[in-house]
Amino acid sequence: MFRTALRNVLAHKARLLMTVLAVMLGVAFVSGTLVFTSTISDAYTKSSEKGFDHVDVQIRPDDDKDAGRPGGAPRLSQDLLNKAAAVPGVERATGSVSGFAALADKKGKLVGDGFTTNGANYYGDDDPRYPMKSGEAPRTANEIAIDAKTAERTGYGVGDTVRMSVDGPVLDQKVTGVFTTDDGNVAAGGTLVLFDTKTAQQLFAKPGQFTEISLEAAAGTSQAQLKQATEKVLPAETEAVTGQKLADDEAAEIKSGMSGMRTFMLAFAGIALFVGIFLIANTFTMLVAQRTKELALLRAVGASRRQVTRSVLAEATTVGLIAAAVGLGAGIGIGAGLRSLMSAAGQTVPDGPVIVSPATIAASLIVGVVVTVLAAWLPARRAAKIPPVAAMSSVHAKATTRSLVIRNTIGSLLSAAGAALVIGAMSMSDGKAAMGGGAALLLIGVFVLTPLLSRPLIAAAAPVLRIFGVAGKLARQNAVRNPRRTAATASALMIGLTLITGLTVIAGGVSKGIDKMATGSLKSDYVVSMANFSPLNPEVDKKVAEVPGVTATSPLRNAPVSIDGDEQYLTGVNGKTIGDLTSLDFNSGSFAGLSGDKAVVDQKTADKEGWKTGDTVPLTYQDGKRGQLEISGIYEGNEMVKGIMLDTATLTPHLDRPTDMQLFVKMKGGESDANKDTLEKALGDNPAIAVQDKQDVADGVAGMINMLLYMLYSLLGMAVVIAVLGVINTLAMSVFERQQEIAMLRAIGLDRRRVKRMVRLESLTISLFGGVLGLGLGVFFGWAVGDLIKGAGLGTYEMVLPWGRMGLFLAAAAVVGVIAALWPARRAARLNMLAAIKAE
Structure with a gap:
């Protein structure tokens, strides 16, 4: 029977070609996804490991120990850096501080990938993390060094003056050096700008503060030994982590990120394979129908039902193996091609080999064979059920009325259940699972009812x-x-x-x-924000307020506070102008008199916390001081404007480093090209700042x-x-x-x-x-x-x-x-x- 199945495959090559193509495309999608994500994940993992070459132990704030404090743990001090450098077994101690830094190219456009346009400090006279390719490290406030990939993309070199921004105001900086780095963000198409340590601290933290402290072990000292010794000098709310753990954590993070992409793409591969099942089932149904007499003859000469079924399934297995093998080869090409496509589109990926794991090979072959065999099983079963005499006499009947009635009844029940589940999910607070299940049932039900x-x-x-x-x-x-x-x-x-x-x-x-x-919710003519949605310097508000034609401005200044032990965020606004810049529906109260300890809150938050107009809410600010707010209004919030709002004059004194998320602006004459141009010029045609009207948003x-x-x-x-x-x-x-x-x-x-x-x-x-x-x-x-x-x-x-x-x-x-x-x-x-x- 197996030889018969192979002869049937060879005898019907043309008829099975489309089936092979369908399975091949689905398998290529699956294997291509696995090869692509494995390749990218491996490249980033190896790149990140290189980034920790000079880190044996890292000191950082311990967020877990500081979970109840608004704003998180304090940054690390110069005093801690000095103590860490004196720990036995430390060869070198390096303080790091970093943040967002936007660099403009020669046409004034933002360089890099938005969220990966970073700035950091060059520590000391010889920072091993950033070897200089040309020039020298920055030493004064108006000097920077740029990474070699950015220099190559922009054409900047040592001695050039570039325009950039950290949190709003434009900075004119001189390039003193070009360095190389293993930073994964740079390898992925981002930028890295280095300042001297003092300047970086002023821009990203406070004088004498660091984000991280990295320790390099002396010869003969292991990472575990250095970690143990370092923990003796650590203050509260800080922790020491080995370089190996940092590399492992980052690798796990990369794997997790790739896992999401892989799942997303495999879902569509699954859809393609599911659609392919219809093609395969149709093909084998017709092939079996055309070979009815042949199969009946096999039954007549002694073949059992099981042998006939196995014969058809063996044919399907052969087709599946061929399609899976071809699909795997195509998928490897697709995976490599997607990586090249990313590079061609400017999304630079770290160098590394194409990864074809045994799991990818096994998954591709299994998927191809299983999908084909499953799709062919029903036609094979039907073929075995045909009585030999009836088949050879060509009197085997089409589907009976009874079978159609059963099919239509099942289809109606599935469709009704699916539709009911989908409609029921609409009224649930979290109906995603029910909606997905109902949609699947409805699709299957409609398919069953399609005849x-x-x-x-x-x-x-x-x-x-x-x-x-x-x-x-x-x-x-x-x-x-x-x-x-x-x-x-x-x-x-x-x-x-x-x-x-x-x-x-x-x-x-x-x-x-x-x-x-x-x-509908904004009366302002423009919304000003950073291009990557990072915090905006409050100086931008002051500068915009002085622009001729500007009639009203209000920042949205977010800050963490603690209310009943839970961290929440307040939004500071200009209490005098916010009513002229937004159009919100109040269920009670209003923006009138929004000053002092008065605040307004969106309805969703009020319902969650059980607040109503006139209630007094105690809280702890970011600086640790206690206060209270009186709810003076409850409004209908949306994704643009929501949360607890109070006057900036009340909030700002409690903030170490005030920053705004957005700035609402109203101008004489409303929205116009001239007004937008005036604002952009007043902000120095800054590539890091976006000036948007309502339609732009x-x-x-x-x-x-x-x-x-x-x-x-x-x-x-x-x-x-x-x-x-x-x-x-x-x-x-x-x-x-x-x-x-x-x-x-x-x-x-x-x-x-x-x-x-x-x-x-x-x-x-x-x-x-x-x-x-x-x-x-x-x-x-x-x-x-x-x-x-x-x-x-x-x-x-x-x-x-x-x-x-x-x-x-x-x-x-x-x-x-x-x-x-x-x-x-x-x-x-x-x-x-x-x-x-x-x-x-």
Whole structure:
């Protein structure tokens, strides 16, 4: 039986080609994802390990011991650095201080990747962490050194003057040196700017303070020994950590980050493989149907049902192994290609080899074989159940009425349960799991019901198909002749379009909600912030307030406090102007008289804490001083404006280093290009500062959503490609099954042109049937998820149907149908009539 299975594979190479392609694409997606994430993870891990070459022990604040204190543990002092340097076994002690630093290129644009544009200190006369490639280390406040990769990208060299910013004000700095570094952020496309230690402390901390202290062990002293000795001089709220643990922790962090990306991409690989199951099942169903007499003969000469089933499954296993092996090779190429693509797009990745682990090889082979065998199991089981005499007499029946009734009943129950679960999840506080389970049940239920749905929906297309005469009528009849096959073919396309439509509806609703929120909750003309959303220097507020035409400003100055032992954040605002810059609905009280110990709070926080207007709330500020706030108003918050707000005059005296997250600005004449240009020039055309009007704020979020959406489209495109292969395969094998019929039609006068048209219209009808189901389900899921978003209190969703895009998706389904029919239609038109009529 095994030899028979192998001969069947070789005898039906062309028919199994599409199945091999479908499995290969899915496996390539899986193996490519695993190779890519393993390669990137390994490269970053090795790069981070190099970064700890000169660190045997690191002293840092212990956040766990300081969990109850607002603002976290204090920074490390110069006195601690001196004590650590005197610990026996210490060869060298280095103090580090770092923070955000934005560098402008020669065109004034921000260099680097936003969150990885950092600044740090060059410690002492010879800092081994940053060997100088050219020039010398910075020594004064107006000098810096830049990393070699940044110098290469920007064209800056020793002696050049560059513009940069740390927290708002523009700094003109002279480049005194170019250094090399193993910093993983720099390797990934970021920038690193070095200042002398005194300047770095003024910019990122306070004079005499450090973020970390690194110790290098003398010869003969182990990391564990040095750690033990160092702990004797540590003050409270600090800890000593070995360099090996730092490297291990960072490696685990990188692995965790890559794990999220891997899971995300594997989810789409799973979708592609799931869609491929329909193609494989369809292929083996048709192959088994075409070999019914052959299988019956095997039964007649002594083969058992189990042997027939095993024969078909052995055939599937062979196909799966071939597809998995080819897919693994393609996946390795995809993984290496994605890394090169990142480099070409400016996302530099640390150097390292392409990693193909044994787990990747095993996963690819297992996935390919298991998916193929699972998809072929039902057709194999059906084949074994056909009575030999009935099969050889060609009287084996199609699906009985009873089996269809059972199928439709099961499909109806699954669909009803899924829809009920989805609708029920909309009213839950955390209904994500229920929503996902309901969506899966509904999709499966609709798939089971698709044969029942195919007749009325395809019949609705009859008036249009009549326009094409006999070819159109035959196409409609062929499309509903085998409802199960039509259902399986259309379902593959349905799943892809359901996901694509649902994501589009959700993204459109979120974008619309954000746009409405930005325009509805703000009266200010502009929002000023750092480009990477890091803290903004309060000097920016003072500078903007002096700009001609500015009528009102208010910062959003966040600071941690302790309320009833829990850390919360206060937002300092200008109590006199905030009412003119925001448009918030108050349920009680108002912004009027927001000064002294008065505060307003959003409704969600008030409900959580049990506060109401007039209540007094005791708290502990960041500097340890106690105070109390009187709730003078409760408003409806949103993602832009929320939390506890009080006047900056009350909050600022308690802050070591006041910083703002945003600045609201109102100007005479409102939003205009001239006013925006005036603000940007007043801020020195600073690349690190973003000046945005309300539409810019909404567009910025919408742009990120659209970028994510297009990425999801590209990932889901794999499922659509497999769906196309499914349509091609179904039509090609259907043409093979109906070759006698087609030959008879040709013999009685149906010319080649109308035969081609018949096959194309059949393909178009099946594709549009799947497209309509996909659009309907996608809109339903988009509506349900949107309601869940609103129910979660995010308030940034407003249902909107993207009719234009939905029309494009339906047109794309039609194009899929036309393209998929090209080869089968050509094959049908070229059949030899006499040979086909004589064939059994």
